[in-house]
Amino acid sequence: MKVIIIGGGPVSCLAAIRLRTRGHEVRVYERGMNPLSTRPGRGNSFNLTLTERGLRSLPLALRDSVYRAGVELPQRVIHHKDGSLTYQPYGVTTGQHLLSIPRNSLHRLLLAEAKAAGAQFYFDHECFGADPRNATAQFVSCGKVIVETADLLIGCDGANSTVRHEISRRGGRLDIRQFFIPHGYVELTMPPDDRGLHSLLHALRDPMVPESSSHGLHVWPREDFMLLAQPNRDQTYTATLFMPLRSDIQGQPSIEMLRGSAGVVHFFEKHLPDSLAFLPELDTAFFAGRASALRTIACDPFHHGRTVLLGDAAHTLVPFYGQGINCSFEDVQVLMSSLEQADDRGGAIDDVPSVLARFTQERSEPVKAITELSLANLRELSAHTDSKEFHARNRLELKLHARYPELFAPLYHLVAFSELPYHLAVDRYTWHRRMLDELCWQHDLATDEEVIIRLFVEQAKYGRHQPKSAQELIVAVREELVR
Structure with a gap:
């Protein structure tokens, strides 16, 4: 079976790996440049948190590689307003933890594995049209138009999905809902300490508190806003300030009100004083990139004809439950299970439309539930954890x-x-x-x-x-x- 995947991100790469394992021909089209041939950067994207739900979708050897690139987080570390700390374990066994990994690190690992598995990648190819019923897609690259037809077309092209738009435009009865939440985010980096080690871990270690010797997801909950920090393998922390982009209430903190270096430093001194020692370049780093908005996108169904949506193209979640990548990887797992069952019956190609219908039926209710949970967890993280x-x-x-x-x-x-x-x-x-x-x-x-x-x-x-x-x-x- 020939499969075309639109979008070349982590979820696309995992889908390509799993499809190649079953011997399908896979072609992946991505409008951006090949990340393996460019210098890695953090970009404006907070760390991903993989849990057992998402990790079980990875082949075992790949799972080991992902663990080597990430940091296990068995707990939250709550930084209260009075400067005290509370350690809140995620589970009751050592195996119950989050795996924090920068998105670009995960992406590069999955891309290399997908290429090694035999998937063909075409970068600098922008999809501008598709026929979802017949699994046909049109691309432009270097001024040339390319048309490709397959047995299955997978739209894995993110929140601004062209494939989703084409399904809606070409007869798919697609219910699409999008809304922005008041909060946005600014990403910062906490550098290693003077010894080149994880600064928070070593500065907060207390011999009388065994939990302080382990990594955690650091949370500074402050009701209307919060600061998070997640450790990386390079001894840095990815820190993310979540707060309303603007405020209609006088005196309510917002990113819009943080103008100028002095204003940012004063804000942190007032509300997050114990984080300042770990952000030595705060006054300049805060304005190095633009603040990003956060939104939820939900659609139903996830398919039309021979075309299916996976990941953010089907469901864009706010990040407050840390399940975005896990939910997307689970999409791949469910789709592959459905295709494998059709393969075993000897009719995967002819059965594609009904396979995709079963996929939508199986994923619709779970996706609705995690969308609501992700929105609700903002309140828990920013207020209740204190x-x-x-x-x-x-x-x-x-x-x-x-x-x-x-x-x-x-x-x-x-x-x-x-x-x-x-x-x-x-x-x-x-x-x-x-x-x-x-x-x-x-x-x-x-x-x-x-x-x-x-x-x-x-x-x-x-x-x-x-x-x-x-x-x-x-x-x-x-x-x-x-x-």
């Missing part, structure tokens, strides 16, 4: 999961470390959260944590209609704890 109640509840959920993993898992665990589709993960956690909310409302979490855990287990095991009254059950649990 709350003592939030950390107490988080510890309760982790303890409950560690003791009774078959009965309860925190939402982040279900999203990042399980194979449960996103929407089913949300449904499962929502039911359990309501039970915990009721128990935490009835009891003091500070003193009755064990009571809450035991009551939850009773309810989760046997349902809400207990043979005993609620008060009798509470007394029985208390008596058992005393024994």
